Amino acid sequence: MFFRNLTLFRFSAKVAADLDGLDAALEGHRLRGCGPLELATRGFVSPLGRREEPLTHSVGPRTLVSIGAEEKLLPxxxxxxxxxxxxxxxxxxxxxxxxxxxxxxxxxxxxxxxxxRAFVRPSQLSAYIDKENGWLVLDTASRKAAEAGVTALREALGSFPAVPLAPEETPRALMTDWLAHGKLPAGLRLGDECELRDPATATGAVVRCRRQDLESDEVREHLKGGKQVFQLGLEFDGRVSFVLGEDLVLRKLRFLDGVLDELEADERESARAELDARFALMTLELERLLAQLSAWFGLPRPGDDA
CATH class of the missing domain: 1.10.287 (Helix Hairpins)
Structure with a gap:
């Protein structure tokens, strides 16, 4: 159940304290099937599987939820x-x-x-809430899908003031500096893909590199010509790789061999135990990564008035 993309929101410690009633709040917003004349429905399903009852699954201070949807396909x-x-x-x-x-x-x-008579297409969006550090993490690269997920939580809770990231450091400028000078923060190294654009014009040239040495003269020439980094492949501590966008969405998230070896070291007796192990390992790795992301770009947790 490892997430593949991360769209992030932040919330305050006060908001975290108000989440103690999450289970009961979601219960009244379970997903129901589309009625005969409905185009779509949305609601919560169990992260343990659609036939399971619990609508949340917690390991420590982190709670996994799943927003389900059914949509009629009528071209x-x-x-x-x-x-x-x-x-x-x-x-x-x-x-x-x-x-x-x-x-x-x-x-x-x-x-x-x-x-x-239309076919029904089911979909599911996974997310987890880290009450200890004030993160809402959604497994999607789509801003529209992420906003729909946050809206579903707000409707269930009555209020959930989680806010989009507002970096103090401009991601595009900082990533361009990393790529241009090769001086990355400790623990971070370049991957093998990037997207460069000319920000001067809306229809400026776009360069997409994949399986490319990003320290090559070819890439540096594009930067000297005024292009900036809009997406950058990165690897953190040799344990996680991803493509970071200027919107601070993490795409193509992948846990590397060192992490997967730890997961395979012990056998689990049940599917739920396997889920617990994967969820715990994923969120611990992401806790470290998100703490560094917050430090690099300036992403302070909102105050209690947020």
Whole structure:
């Protein structure tokens, strides 16, 4: 259950203290199936599996939650084709033009007939709450999906003032400096991919490097030409690799052999014990990484008035 991407929010110690009733709050917001005329539903499912009952799973001060969703698959092309067929039938049989109001009514009729027969696509977003350090960590690189996850928590809790990251150091400038001069913070080393852009124009040149020596003269020439780093592949302490974006989203997160060897050292008796081990190992590694990320870019935990 290792996360593959990280979108981050922060919250204060006061907010953390108010999370003691999380289990009960989520209970009233379980995922239910789409009704016949619903396009989508959203709610919480058990992180232990959709057939399990508990909606949270905690190891120490960190709590795993899962936001589930069901969405009807009804392509616009299908709706439009059926609508056009009905409009054409009226024109041919009644010899009159269909106005805007009638067109809208006909389209709703089409939706009402097709929705109950549409396929349902389930999805799930995992997240964990670190009450001790004030992090909400969502396993997605999509800002839209992350905001939807935070909104689901706010709806369940009534209030959850977790805020997006507001770095004191500009990520683009700092990463560009790391790549240009090769002087990275202790424990951090360059990976093998990056994305460079010319920030002067909205349609400026974009250079994407993969499986590339980032200390090469070719990359340095792009930087001398005024391009800046928008994404940078990095490795932390030889244990975690990722691609860090200027939005401070961590993509392509991967735990390296040293971490995986620790996980495989002991056998577990059950699937739940395996989940506990993976979750504990992942969150301990990320605790170290996020503490350094906070130090590099200036990401203080919000005060109790947040």
């Amino acid at each position: 616009a092309a299908v709706v439009n084709e059926e609508l056009a067929r009905r409009i054409q039938k009226i024109v041919e049989e009644e010899g009159r033009r269909v106005g805007g109001r009638e067109r809208k009514r006909l389209k709703q009729e089409v939706l009402d007939e097709l929705l109950p």
